Amino acid sequence: xxxxxxxxxxxxxxxxxxxxxxxxxxxxxxxxxxxxxxxxxxxxxxxxxxxxxxxxxxxxxxxxxxxxxxxxxxxxxxxxxxxxxxxxxxxxxxxxxxxxxxxxxxxxxxxxxxxxxxxxxxxxxxxxxxxxxxxxxxxxxxxxxxxxxxxxxxxxxxx
Amino acid sequence: xxxxxxxxxxxxxxxxxxxxxxxxxxxxxxxxxxxxxxxxxxxxxxxxxxxxxxxxxxxxxxxxxxxxxxxxxxxxxxxxxxxxxxxxxxxxxxxxxxxxxxxxxxxxxxxxxxxxxxxxxxxxxxxxxxxxxxxxxxxxxxxxxxxxxxxxxxxxxxxxxxxxxxxxxxxxxxxxxxxxxxxxxxxxxxxxxxxxxxxxxxxxxxxxxxxxxxxxxxxxxxxxxxxxxxxxxxxxxxxxxxxxxxxxxxxxxxxxxxxxxxxxxxxxxxxxxxxxxxxxxxxxxxxxxx
Numbered sequence: 001x002x003x004x005x006x007x008x009x010x011x012x013x014x015x016x017x018x019x020x021x022x023x024x025x026x027x028x029x030x031x032x033x034x035x036x037x038x039x040x041x042x043x044x045x046x047x048x049x050x051x052x053x054x055x056x057x058x059x060x061x062x063x064x065x066x067x068x069x070x071x072x073x074x075x076x077x078x079x080x081x082x083x084x085x086x087x088x089x090x091x092x093x094x095x096x097x098x099x100x101x102x103x104x105x106x107x108x109x110x111x112x113x114x115x116x117x118x119x120x121x122x123x124x125x126x127x128x129x130x131x132x133x134x135x136x137x138x139x140x141x142x143x144x145x146x147x148x149x150x151x152x153x154x155x156x157x158x159x
Numbered sequence: 160x161x162x163x164x165x166x167x168x169x170x171x172x173x174x175x176x177x178x179x180x181x182x183x184x185x186x187x188x189x190x191x192x193x194x195x196x197x198x199x200x201x202x203x204x205x206x207x208x209x210x211x212x213x214x215x216x217x218x219x220x221x222x223x224x225x226x227x228x229x230x231x232x233x234x235x236x237x238x239x240x241x242x243x244x245x246x247x248x249x250x251x252x253x254x255x256x257x258x259x260x261x262x263x264x265x266x267x268x269x270x271x272x273x274x275x276x277x278x279x280x281x282x283x284x285x286x287x288x289x290x291x292x293x294x295x296x297x298x299x300x301x302x303x304x305x306x307x308x309x310x311x312x313x314x315x316x317x318x319x320x321x322x323x324x325x326x327x328x329x330x331x332x333x334x335x336x337x338x339x340x341x342x343x344x345x346x347x348x349x350x351x352x353x354x355x356x357x358x359x360x361x362x363x364x365x366x367x368x369x370x371x372x373x374x375x376x377x378x379x380x381x382x383x384x385x386x387x388x389x390x391x392x393x394x395x396x397x398x399x400x401x402x403x404x405x406x407x408x409x410x411x412x413x414x415x416x417x418x419x420x421x422x423x424x425x426x427x428x429x430x431x432x433x434x435x436x437x438x439x440x441x442x443x444x445x446x447x448x449x
């Protein structure tokens with residue numbers, strides 16, 4: 001069985017890689033493309049650390065085969081900022097100290113951005129449910145929720 | 160080198176041919192949110208993955224003369240965004256949307272939830288209560304089967320090796336019809352049903368139930384269509400005696416196990432409670448759709 005050759009658009013740039021069938025998109029991002037911002041927590045879709053946006057949908061990259069990425073448009077944590085300028089949700093995570101060890105943070109940032117892309121004015125309940133698949137063992141979540149709500153308020157004010 | 164093959168055929172015929180000709184274990188994949196976990200845990204050693212997502216008709220929701228046709232690989236997120244489906248079948252949509260996280264909803268499908276054949280699958284009791292029909296394709300063409308005939312035991316389905324589900328069909332709804340799904344878990348999100356219950360009802364102008372279906376999950380090796388609970392509803396409004404009869408019929412249909420999520424006694428009691436509550440929600444929704 002030869003390797004699969006996959007071409008995709010990742011963070012706005014054309015990308016290609018080789019993979020085995022059993023490789024996940026997470027494996028390809030980290031090991032082939034060296035985009036190591038996306039983290040592996042559980043590897044079974046429970047923790048959300050590997051969250052990426054595929055064709056506009058938030059997914060766990062550990063629950064998608066790398067070969068399925070053919071022709072897809074993928075956004076990872078590396079594509080969230082605008083060059084050196086942080087995305088507002090990244091800035092707010094810093095201001096609110098919404099992280100401690102930081103391992104879950106890329107997944108939370110990508111998931112929060114996916115929420116704000118489709119709902120610029122979420123309620124606290126909506127934020128909490130949207131992020132229920134992202135686990136954090138440090139913060140107790142409260143600062144993360146406040147950071148996301150504050151991001152939404154600021155982005156609305158600047159819209 | 161890997162021994163695991165992958166194919167994403169673009170015609171149903173090719174997909175069936177791949178499954179028919181496969182040596183070893185061939186698995187049909189839609190969202191993959193269960194399949195990939197089982198492969199990773201070593202519970203499943205597949206030789207071939209046939210990805211259905213390039214097949215025509217496998218995605219999307221269409222409505223014609225009140226009948227909804229749902230592509231087998233349509234994601235939970237897509238179901239939750241379809242206003243027409245939510246209005247006609249709120250119970251089916253709320254059940255599908257309870258599966259996993261936002262991330263899982265981006266990929267998880269009705270066909271995957273059904274064919275994974277977990278007794279606790281959330282969308283399955285709701286689909287059975289809805290009278291959903293699976294459109295199955297295989298080497299002998301297309302056949303249709305009620306959803307309650309698909310799962311035959313934990314992890315086992317009635318589909319042949321070279322068959323798979325292409326679509327689901329939800330029947331046209333008379334006026335004053337609706338449905339509901341409830342599950343019990345010890346928290347509010349991200350857990351597996353201890354008990355699940357789907358109820359679908361049709362009312363007459365006086366609020367008397369004229370048709371009903373009730374299905375339970377996680378209380379037996381397969382989901383259970385509880386005809387006795389439906390019969391307790393039909394011909395009645397939701398008075399105290401009717402609700403008590405629904406509760407008793409649901410409890411009588413249970414054949415659960417004790418595990419870390421709940422004991423036999425607890426599951427049986429909760430099945431009755433959820434049947435009553437889901438019936439109430441379905442009834443109220445149906446009344447509001449006069």
